[in-house]
Amino acid sequence: MIVLDQCTHCGNNIPLSAERCPHCALPGIFPNVRAAERVEEREALNKRYQESLQRAASRSYEQVAKDFETALLDSQAVIARSLLEADRLVSSDKELYATYYEKIEGGIRLPNGDKWDPLREVAEGALFPFYKKKVRYAALSLDGCGLSNYGECFLVLQNHMIAHRASVFEENCVMFMEKRKILMSEANKLPAGYRATWGERVKVCVSKLVDKLGANTKRDTFPGILLREGKTSEDDSFVEVHIWGPMTARTLERVIVNRLKSRADRVIAAALRERLKKVDVTIHMRAEVA
Numbered sequence: 001m002i003v004l005d006q007c008t009h010c011g012n013n014i015p016l017s018a019e020r021c022p023h024c025a026l027p028g029i030f031p032n033v034r035a036a037e038r039v040e041e042r043e044a045l046n047k048r049y050q051e052s053l054q055r056a057a058s059r060s061y062e063q064v065a066k067d068f069e070t071a072l073l074d075s076q077a078v079i080a081r082s083l084l085e086a087d088r089l090v091s092s093d094k095e096l097y098a099t100y101y102e103k104i105e106g107g108i109r110l111p112n113g114d115k116w117d118p119l120r121e122v123a124e125g126a127l128f129p130f131y132k133k134k135v136r137y138a139a140l141s142l143d144g145c146g147l148s149n150y151g152e153c154f155l156v157l158q159n160h161m162i163a164h165r166a167s168v169f170e171e172n173c174v175m176f177m178e179k180r181k182i183l184m185s186e187a188n189k190l191p192a193g194y195r196a197t198w199g200e201r202v203k204v205c206v207s208k209l210v211d212k213l214g215a216n217t218k219r220d221t222f223p224g225i226l227l228r229e230g231k232t233s234e235d236d237s238f239v240e241v242h243i244w245g246p247m248t249a250r251t252l253e254r255v256i257v258n259r260l261k262s263r264a265d266r267v268i269a270a271a272l273r274e275r276l277k278k279v280d281v282t283i284h285m286r287a288e289v290a
């Protein structure tokens, strides 16, 4: 097991996957954040980042790349979910946003049962050894809009509620492994340079997307360059946010309702609006009933 940190209390080593010191139980730094802080990860990412800026300079759109980077400093994590799930989350301070695995183990949902189940077991096990059950997923966004393939309601998270426990990753981690044909036997040595702490998230975005920019790229197209929806979730293009630990309605900054498909949806959205008022979260309706 890779040893990264020494415990500040007892001086013993804390394994990378541990959430607290196994020797004296002092709480540790979130393991996904520690993984992104590893020297080899940071060096590999810095190399990609510098090379991407050099490409932009050699093609005479360095300023556009810098503008894109500046815009990304304000990027936020957005979770797309159904109206019903959003309404359930904000209905009480006792409601939590659970992970896929927690829901299955808690007996409140079944696995999807598709080809992605075994693939996500491997991909998430490789990225989050022994703590995948604690990680929530979001997409990085510049305009609050998320991936509607996962639901019509976009939950925009407050940066200060997640910055200390979030890391970002190049893309959907399952698709990352599939596209690069990473074998199960190589799952313990994923290529470095594709993840970052929240504070360095712009480097992942610029490294990944600089070739999508050009001298004539307008600022108002930046949100669509960072996050592009496909016909299905397999075709989505986005930077994935990994957030360790629980969330409640208090974690939210605002909610965007992207689509209302029926009159029943309008009723739920009205209830959601009332509940959000109580927790001081704003709601924005992008569309009325279709």
Ligand SMILES: [Zn+2]
Pocket (backbone or CB within 6 Å): 007, 008, 009, 010, 011, 012, 021, 022, 023, 024, 025, 026
């Ligand atoms: Zn200790």
